[in-house]
Amino acid sequence: MAGSTLEIKNLHVEIEGNEILKGVDLTINGGEFHAVMGPNGTGKSTLASAIMGHPSFEITEGSVHLDGQDVLEMEVDERARAGLFLAMQYPSEISGVTTSDFLRSSINARREEGDEISLMKFIKEMDGVLDELEIDKNMAQRYLNEGFSGGEKKRNEILQLMLLKPEIAILDEIDSGLDIDALKVVAKGINKMRDEQFGCLIITHYQRLLNYITPDKVHVMMQGRVVKSGGPELAQRLESEGYDWIKQELGLEDENVEQEV
Amino acid sequence: MTVETKLPYDQDYINQFSQDNNEPDWMRDLRLQALEQADSLEMPQPDKTNITKWNFSNFKHDAAKGEKIASLDQLPEDIQDFLDQENKQENLLIQRNHTVAYASLSKDLEEKGVIFTDIFTAISEHEDLVKRYYMKDAVSVDEHRLTALHAALMNGGAFVYVQNVQLEEPLQVIFWQEDPEAAMFNHVLVVADDNSSLTYVENYFSQNHEQETVANIVTEVIANNNAQISFGGVDNFAEGTTTYINRRGVAYRDARIEWALGQMNDGNTVSENVTHLIDENAVSNAKTVSVGRGKQSQNFTSQITHFGKFTEGHILQHGVMRDKARSIFNGIGKIEHGGSGSNAEQESRVLMLSKDARGDANPILLIDEDDVEAGHAASVGRVDPLQLYYLMSRGITQQEAERLVIHGFLEPVVGQLPIESVKAQLRQVIERKVY
Numbered sequence: 001m002a003g004s005t006l007e008i009k010n011l012h013v014e015i016e017g018n019e020i021l022k023g024v025d026l027t028i029n030g031g032e033f034h035a036v037m038g039p040n041g042t043g044k045s046t047l048a049s050a051i052m053g054h055p056s057f058e059i060t061e062g063s064v065h066l067d068g069q070d071v072l073e074m075e076v077d078e079r080a081r082a083g084l085f086l087a088m089q090y091p092s093e094i095s096g097v098t099t100s101d102f103l104r105s106s107i108n109a110r111r112e113e114g115d116e117i118s119l120m121k122f123i124k125e126m127d128g129v130l131d132e133l134e135i136d137k138n139m140a141q142r143y144l145n146e147g148f149s150g151g152e153k154k155r156n157e158i159l160q161l162m163l164l165k166p167e168i169a170i171l172d173e174i175d176s177g178l179d180i181d182a183l184k185v186v187a188k189g190i191n192k193m194r195d196e197q198f199g200c201l202i203i204t205h206y207q208r209l210l211n212y213i214t215p216d217k218v219h220v221m222m223q224g225r226v227v228k229s230g231g232p233e234l235a236q237r238l239e240s241e242g243y244d245w246i247k248q249e250l251g252l253e254d255e256n257v258e259q260e261v
Numbered sequence: 262m263t264v265e266t267k268l269p270y271d272q273d274y275i276n277q278f279s280q281d282n283n284e285p286d287w288m289r290d291l292r293l294q295a296l297e298q299a300d301s302l303e304m305p306q307p308d309k310t311n312i313t314k315w316n317f318s319n320f321k322h323d324a325a326k327g328e329k330i331a332s333l334d335q336l337p338e339d340i341q342d343f344l345d346q347e348n349k350q351e352n353l354l355i356q357r358n359h360t361v362a363y364a365s366l367s368k369d370l371e372e373k374g375v376i377f378t379d380i381f382t383a384i385s386e387h388e389d390l391v392k393r394y395y396m397k398d399a400v401s402v403d404e405h406r407l408t409a410l411h412a413a414l415m416n417g418g419a420f421v422y423v424q425n426v427q428l429e430e431p432l433q434v435i436f437w438q439e440d441p442e443a444a445m446f447n448h449v450l451v452v453a454d455d456n457s458s459l460t461y462v463e464n465y466f467s468q469n470h471e472q473e474t475v476a477n478i479v480t481e482v483i484a485n486n487n488a489q490i491s492f493g494g495v496d497n498f499a500e501g502t503t504t505y506i507n508r509r510g511v512a513y514r515d516a517r518i519e520w521a522l523g524q525m526n527d528g529n530t531v532s533e534n535v536t537h538l539i540d541e542n543a544v545s546n547a548k549t550v551s552v553g554r555g556k557q558s559q560n561f562t563s564q565i566t567h568f569g570k571f572t573e574g575h576i577l578q579h580g581v582m583r584d585k586a587r588s589i590f591n592g593i594g595k596i597e598h599g600g601s602g603s604n605a606e607q608e609s610r611v612l613m614l615s616k617d618a619r620g621d622a623n624p625i626l627l628i629d630e631d632d633v634e635a636g637h638a639a640s641v642g643r644v645d646p647l648q649l650y651y652l653m654s655r656g657i658t659q660q661e662a663e664r665l666v667i668h669g670f671l672e673p674v675v676g677q678l679p680i681e682s683v684k685a686q687l688r689q690v691i692e693r694k695v696y
Binding site (some may be wrong): 052053054055075076077079080083086087088091092094095096097101104105106109110143160166 | 652659676
């Protein structure tokens, strides 16, 4: 079998008593790139955060499995070590911890004690990816995300993705705040990850990103559910026609749904 | 209310002690007068910390002479940690209990006229200089009972004096309280005369977990016109030592004093770090970190007082509290009348790791002049769960994530320490205190 499989079934998620996800079903296999699109406030980011184990979200029903293992039973760090990765929309700033120290700790967290990556090898790998993502090398010595611009934060997330090489990655609005040149660089990095072993769930508000990263499957989320799935052509239709036709097709009320977190 | 603490040492004892150390008359008289004053002066009253029951009287003033060390390899491992093994520290003083165990100063600095020696040698060999500065411009004998007791019983310390020299290499002193009952009445006097600069780093260290004693330390740091002093300190007295430590700076025209203090004692501690910016354009950055654990109670004051025009003062205090420890963090920015154009900024942050610990940050601004800038930020909080989530989402365990956040929180001061080995040693102490 190629790569891992992330299987989301009937996922219901609440924040502070408000139900945001109302039964999401989605399966991502190694080698596949999926895009989840949808209007603001339909639960796209909630899906990403809930899978990773964000402390503000409560899962009330449903299941998430990675290669048959119950993800929801795992602590956040265990999920990561099992092969999940989330490029966050709003990564935290950690004062006093350099990006480079953090990256090394993250890499070593996946390795056995006594098998830590050597400093030389680490620096070589990090420098390589910094170059690919056209990131200034001094970012490695800056405190993690502290004082980073929006674009720098996004690139830093992709830097981590490329160094940690997870089985399944979720990219939460990685395109927001990036200008077109930066977007191309980031997309190039993500495309480089593409192989049989790697599955990716790309959450985006805009079709723009999908011009550079072609998804195998596109899903539309509305009102806390996946309401339509298709191929890359679905994303193009959404770009040109918006979401109204889907609402009409499905007979959905036009309501302003729950806020995103 | 003050508890009547009978002074454990009398006039005859002090006379004899002064004589044994071949001190000049003025020093003996200063001691005797201080002893008399100690009798009538009140104890200091640190804000919100009751020290009336602390042990300031049970100690042994005259410890056995600490043996000399022929080579640094003979030092126990705990002390080795203070030393840079790769870049051999050429300018080093090790005080074992109350006597000098090791002293070295590079030829180069000696030739430049740098004075770097223990306080007793300084009193005999550089009497005029010591007399000029000793408890004159920074700390006064009669501020309260503990300063007077300090002056009466001073039994160790260091003296640094540079003139017209820019020192690149740091000067390092290790104060090693080897005897678990030996009291440290240390006096450190650091003077950078006009147009000179120096870096000084001191470590205090003891291992008296059971036996009780006292540390009563006064440090005076004088930066004359256009002088620069970078002062690093790591205090690491064990649980049995009750500490009063007063580090005071005085900066004159265009002078600068940078403090980086790791306040890592395990016993009850009152620590004051006050800097007077006397003349125009004087600058001070006072950065401190501390970790409270067990049942210890600590009171930290970081104060910068602006007298001169266009003076600049920045205070940063970061504290981590665990177990049932209690700490008060006073940050005081004071601009006196006449200090126009000055800027007093401060930031105090306390990270609580236990619900039974207590940490209070008291930001205080006292402004007696128009046309100044001043600001403060203070917070007391727990480790941010979103920071932990972010770190853990990369596979880092919760414990390791907390460790990273705490070390990061204390890094602004740790990173500032001018000797790599002292940085590393402070990180070790933090590691030990936090876990």
